[in-house]
Amino acid sequence: MKKKWFLALALGGLMACQPQQAELQLIQLDTIQLDKTALKVEVLADSLNVPWDLDVDSEGFLWIAEQEGKVSRINLQTGEKKLLLQIEEVWKVRTSGLLGMVAHPDFHRNPFLYLNYTFKKDSLIRSKLVRYTFKDYSLRDPKVLMEIEGGTSHNGSRLAFGPDGKLYWATGDKHDFTYAQNPEKPNGKILRLNPDGSIPSDNPDPKSPVWALGFRNMQGLAFSSSGLLYTSEHGDAIEDEVNLIQKSGNYGWPAIEGKHDLQAELEFADQYKTLEPINSWTPVIAPAGMTFYGSDAIPDWKNTLLLTTLKGKSLRILFLSSDGLRIDSEEILFENLYGRLRDVAIGPDGAVYLSTSNQDWNPQPGFPLPGDDKILKISPAKTISSNPIIPVKASQVLALDGKQLYQNYCASCHKEDGKGVEGIFPSLVKSPLVQGEPRVLIEILLQGKSSATGAQAMPAFSFLDNREAAEILTYIRASWGNAASSISSTQIESTRE
Numbered sequence: 001m002k003k004k005w006f007l008a009l010a011l012g013g014l015m016a017c018q019p020q021q022a023e024l025q026l027i028q029l030d031t032i033q034l035d036k037t038a039l040k041v042e043v044l045a046d047s048l049n050v051p052w053d054l055d056v057d058s059e060g061f062l063w064i065a066e067q068e069g070k071v072s073r074i075n076l077q078t079g080e081k082k083l084l085l086q087i088e089e090v091w092k093v094r095t096s097g098l099l100g101m102v103a104h105p106d107f108h109r110n111p112f113l114y115l116n117y118t119f120k121k122d123s124l125i126r127s128k129l130v131r132y133t134f135k136d137y138s139l140r141d142p143k144v145l146m147e148i149e150g151g152t153s154h155n156g157s158r159l160a161f162g163p164d165g166k167l168y169w170a171t172g173d174k175h176d177f178t179y180a181q182n183p184e185k186p187n188g189k190i191l192r193l194n195p196d197g198s199i200p201s202d203n204p205d206p207k208s209p210v211w212a213l214g215f216r217n218m219q220g221l222a223f224s225s226s227g228l229l230y231t232s233e234h235g236d237a238i239e240d241e242v243n244l245i246q247k248s249g250n251y252g253w254p255a256i257e258g259k260h261d262l263q264a265e266l267e268f269a270d271q272y273k274t275l276e277p278i279n280s281w282t283p284v285i286a287p288a289g290m291t292f293y294g295s296d297a298i299p300d301w302k303n304t305l306l307l308t309t310l311k312g313k314s315l316r317i318l319f320l321s322s323d324g325l326r327i328d329s330e331e332i333l334f335e336n337l338y339g340r341l342r343d344v345a346i347g348p349d350g351a352v353y354l355s356t357s358n359q360d361w362n363p364q365p366g367f368p369l370p371g372d373d374k375i376l377k378i379s380p381a382k383t384i385s386s387n388p389i390i391p392v393k394a395s396q397v398l399a400l401d402g403k404q405l406y407q408n409y410c411a412s413c414h415k416e417d418g419k420g421v422e423g424i425f426p427s428l429v430k431s432p433l434v435q436g437e438p439r440v441l442i443e444i445l446l447q448g449k450s451s452a453t454g455a456q457a458m459p460a461f462s463f464l465d466n467r468e469a470a471e472i473l474t475y476i477r478a479s480w481g482n483a484a485s486s487i488s489s490t491q492i493e494s495t496r497e
């Protein structure tokens, strides 16, 4: 990959000067083989600084919003990129900054670009929704449509237009546990506005922009071709989510995390008629930008949600049921290859555009790569390289089982056969503690165990999520001649409290 990159740098300068041509010549990084379609991955743009939001307008131009406040536009035919705006007042720390962008769906007649960003007003962090007008190749006449409280984190945000012509805004709870369930606060909500910023008369409350509530921090907002609205949302330590949004829906945060699987959650769900996510991930993947794929250009992906992930450093292809109400299966692409991925958009010809996020506040080992951040283009390929990337089915990798987890985390001391090392690491074979009271065993795992002799101690494993901890303990209780009952995620969760 490195070698190809130097070529990209050498040709990058030339590309911009080339006249318009039938097919844009870009530097190719990789090829992908799907069941029906061969694809190529190319670099459309590079040297960006956290391109947080991508949007393709109805004229076929790709808009890029960088977190520090820059807005650029790329001509997808020629690859020509123009910086059109730098918003000086953008306040960017960690995950705040310029975070949301969408073009009016009829951009020719209504050349409006909607932006959301955080800024400082005296000592307060605020978040505003602003409408710019694109005229004479510049963005001008900013009109503030709405202003809400902002925070150092959990600001959301994504913007999308619905088939009803309304503007939807996914806000974060600004890390305040009292906001998401409070209908008076616009934070931790899906808001619905007219394109001029006024409140639609058919909102649940015609005086309030709130359309749905109970959210933590959404970074994905997408309409399907049949008009269903989906969000992606960051969970806390567990349970990242994709939700299907309904008018007046309550999605449970902070009383409920992900699926309704704990007793307290079931009680809250019963009382407030909350809705469950259509998918959740534990361990977390940090889901970010998401879009619906409805084009025939890549038939394998028709009727999917394409979801970028940060921690997961991958693109997730979520295959929807034909009615769009369920996610039937999931595939993983590019894991660890291009680093953190922040957003995704679809071109008029069905090409997929991804933005990397390797210059952001949370760089990963091995990243940023030269030229980061980049906009990657994925489109059908005529020829395929000898070593194409093949998507992996999530069902095959998502869940490491108890044995694999034990080997990853425990075998270095207690050894693969559980026999440990005499006098240093106790044997787990026929151990009364392993086979005894679940609560005691769970506490050893989560809190570690100091040595009676002071020689060696056992580290705490509280960072494991509930499922992983349950899998490991169930495995050691049923291996090497041990024969004790299994341990559930719920038991782990209640011991944590």
Ligand code: HEC
Binding pocket: 406, 409, 410, 411, 412, 413, 414, 424, 425, 426, 427, 428, 431, 432, 433, 434, 441, 444, 445, 449, 450, 451, 452, 453, 456, 457, 458, 459, 461, 472, 473, 476
């Ligand atoms: C760095 C080495 C190390 C690792 C890794 C480790 N342990 Fe331990 N473990 C110890 C030591 C040392 C003790 C004994 C502490 C003492 O003196 O009581 C212990 C004790 C235990 C005990 C109590 C056993 C008994 O009979 O006293 C259990 C159960 C246990 N470990 C499970 C695990 C599991 C499960 C994992 C993996 C998630 C794990 N350990 C990872 C070092 C380790």
